[in-house]
Amino acid sequence: MSEAAEAKALSKTWFYPFRLPSGAVTPTYDGGALDAIHYTRRNMLDHALAALFPGERGDLRALDLACHQGYFACHLAQSGFGEVVGTDARVEHIEDARFMSGLLGLQERLRFLPMDVHEATPERLGGSFDLVLCFGLIYHLENPVGALRSARALTRRALLIETQLVPGLSGMVDYGSYRFVRPLKGSFGLIDETEETHGPEASTTGICLVPSREALLWILERLGFARIEILPPPEDAYEQLRFGKRIMVLAELSPPGGERLG
Helix, strand or coil, X not given: CCHHHHHHHHCCCECCCCECCCCCECCEHHHHCCHHHHHHHHHHHHHHHHHHCCCCCCCCEEEEECCCCCHHHHHHHHCCCCEEEEEECCHHHHHHHHHHHHHCCCCCCXXXXXXXXXXXXXXXXXXXXXXXXXXXXHHHCCCHHHHHHHHHHHEEEEEEEEEECCCCCCCEEEEEECCEEEECCCCEEEEECXXXXXXXCCCCCCEEEEECHHHHHHHHHHCXXXXXXXXXXXXXXXXXXXXXXXXXXXXXXXXXXXXXXX
């Protein structure tokens, strides 16, 4: 793209610090106050990619669910994935992502589709993906379990989730009668974003169920993932990831023969 396109990118305040072909970085909200979370996510993503897909990636497909402005989808394309798809429920995010992918020269291997996570299916997206990203999404949803089912259906090899957490509950509860008792496997916290649905980073419905660590891991196991790992944050990680208020989870499916992927 032209210098005029890069100037246009630099005249806008973005959610993400995109590095442009000239080396300039796009300005971000609050003078870059949130950049640390994006850099931490990218750092952790790169470590996971090195373990999962250490060789040539040109034959691999990747999907970024709720891709926002396309920051991580662009990064996956730059990391060598032959085909990357990004989906998002907000059309304005898709427009930003398409503009940025063109500016970065990634449009041949990268496409963006306006689509809610619950609408994303293998039929609509041309099959399953070697890697599925689900960053910063499930804690903005009123049906996070349904979203995780959608992600599982689209995953061929590995799903990578980054999410906010709430404190967990444990113990036994009467379930229909005092004679029938069930253990709690985790919990969800109800967060109200009903006054923020106009915001570009908020829920589209306003009703948000945020999982506890135990709930998320138990659900992933029940959805059929064979290996589930909480990835360690780097020492300089964004504070919420450093102190476990957010986590990044790698969930892998067993390939034929049961050997570990990567």
